[in-house]
Amino acid sequence: MSGGIAVETLSEAEARTELARLSKEIARANTAYHGEDTPEISDADYDALKARNAAIEAAFPHLKRSDSPSEQVGASPSEAFSKVTHEQRMLSLGNAFDAGEVAEFDARIRRYLGLGPEAPLTYTSEPKIDGLSLSLRYENGRLIQAATRGDGQVGENVTANARTIDDIPERISGAPALLEVRGEVYMSHADFAALNVRQTERGAKTFANPRNAAAGSLRQLDATITQARPLRFFAYAWGALSEPLAETQMGAIDRLGALGFVTNDMTRLCDGPKEMLAHYETIEQARATLGYDIDGVVYKVNDLGLQARLGYRSTTPRWAVAHKFPAELAWTRLEAIDIQVGRTGALSPVARLAPVTVGGVVVSNATLHNEDYIAGRDNKGMEIRDGKDIRVGDWVQVYRAGDVIPKIADVDLTKRPEGAAPYEFPTVCPECGSDATREEGDAIRRCTGGLICPAQAVEKLKHFVSRAAFDIEGLGAKQVEMFHADDILPVREPADIFTLRARDAENVSKLAKRDGWGVTSAANLFQAIEDKREIEMSRLLFALGIRHVGEVAAQDLAQHYQSWEALTSALDTARPAALARRAADEAADAERRAAAEDGRRARVSEARARAFAARNVPDESAAIWDDLIAADGIGPVMALSLSDAFANPDERGAIDRLVAELRSILPPETRADDSPVAGKTVVFTGSLEKMTRAEAKARAESLGAKVSGSVSAKTDLLVAGPGAGSKAVKAAELGIETIDEDGWLSLIGDA
């Protein structure tokens, strides 16, 4: 439907007619896609329509219509809203599930700040709204942008839709010149019920719960639909600011209220865990009468100065926690257990359930984790579910962990059908028939088929094109499966992606002629692939899907070696040492076992040394291996996994074929060192008076410094408080710069 005549040969009149037709079709597809009806066309067809529209507009710019689909808020279902990078990350919260964990939260904060158990410490306590987080950016009192949370770093621009929400003011006065207000968009129970009545009357799909209704409404391409939906907004936090809002959390919330935002009237100040738990009870009891969904209570350290000192862990602030309500439970029947095979060959059991509503969502699948989990044991062999195993036909109790992932909490043995047998976990891969084995001490059984296994091959390819890896537009999971199964234009390994265009050109059955594809969509895909012949080294490394080498490890490795050649030659040289290391590990294990058997003390290090020496590793190889495992974040397990992948002829062949297709592998960007301590190795010694040790370390690391515990030749700076002993002496001997706590604070500009 999208193909039509080649754009270059269109007459002006034809182009005009075609643009009108496309505009209409796309508008109809938009309405259909976004909830008013069931989708009528596939995403690929939709993208093809948009692509053709864009191509014609490019060829005849003067014919572009005022209602051109390319001008509308959304571009396509997959890239409907433009991306917005949050100036301040939008983080999630850590969780607490009982009184003990709340007390632990308080204790952790006191420890970190160096406060005794009796020192006064105030928290705010407020209901946790079950909606969607939104960040509103105000400049000089005007709303200029609204963005969803997304992955925390990058969200979606939903400004036009946010402007239709009554609780969100267009203008505010008396605010800082720059103010990002954060809060939750939600729908009340009453509005949700009324909306579903209207949906039913119109024969449209109803929403499963208020949260989904709010999410669906906010993500409308057509802001007039959002306007018709009764969305509300509670403000409870902030992002980037040109000046502080207040000195306390409570003060800031009051300030937001004064600026015209709706804040939650159940927010209270509490003097410690006891009062926090009491307020939790109050909120839990009010839950049914609030008129909107909440899923817990949030506690935050009230003093903003202390919040700043506490700072953040990788994904959560240290100064706040969400105390979640107990998860909703539901009983249903387990109809079957299926096995999925992941990219590393992991066999993952999935429960197929008789559909049941849990927490407002119909659940029909649940994860069963692994073999032991089904049998009723955890990874340490301890009983879970009182040791009850799970059998097909059982009545099982389902909950959604973190309100998302369905899991099985319990089994009703009284309802177990007669003759139900314990589940027998397969020992061969259900996809390829290879042996599926379990390493000692490992919880997961893995298919040994490697790339012979079609499931592993496809999953590996999906990983290769995924967002954090090659991120090829128009080549998602679905397309990868299609190409992998294709006999005419097969993609069986990463290099095949890059030869796709050339092979297509030589083929009679062109991609552009296929169902769901058109000239432009095929051309767009080929272009997207061409664009990725230039790729960052860390992405390439991550994309290979080597076990234990994730996004972060790939970045660490790129940082360490700087170039692809340096990395590969290091791995090649280090191979003998890697093999010797494995032999030593195995010898150590064997010795431990043998010793346990005949009840003597194990002589592990000797066995280890003997096995290593027997390998006669060249000095150069050993040196490179040592350098590899000394790299930041890289240990022997990762190093061995890497070494294996690059030494395996099949895998290495695929890697080399891929690299040959690439134009350039970009070295990592050297981190901008805008702080005076970036890249320096710092040691703290003696007592610190204005901050605790943990705090000093976290602060230094956030400025790009590496904090070490002992002084060595690698140390750049020693921060010595009163009572500094041997470390200060050693630093003096080595001629290392030494400063005191105040010197450190003024150095980093925190005086």
Place this chain on the structure above:
DNA sequence: GTGCCTCGAGTTCC
């Protein structure tokens, strides 16, 4: 050797 903390991998539903 032990105990954090972070990373990797797998998963559900829309």
Place this chain on the structure above:
DNA sequence: CTCGAGGCAC
């Protein structure tokens, strides 16, 4: 989002 496991500090 959660669990298991690797890395690293103590």
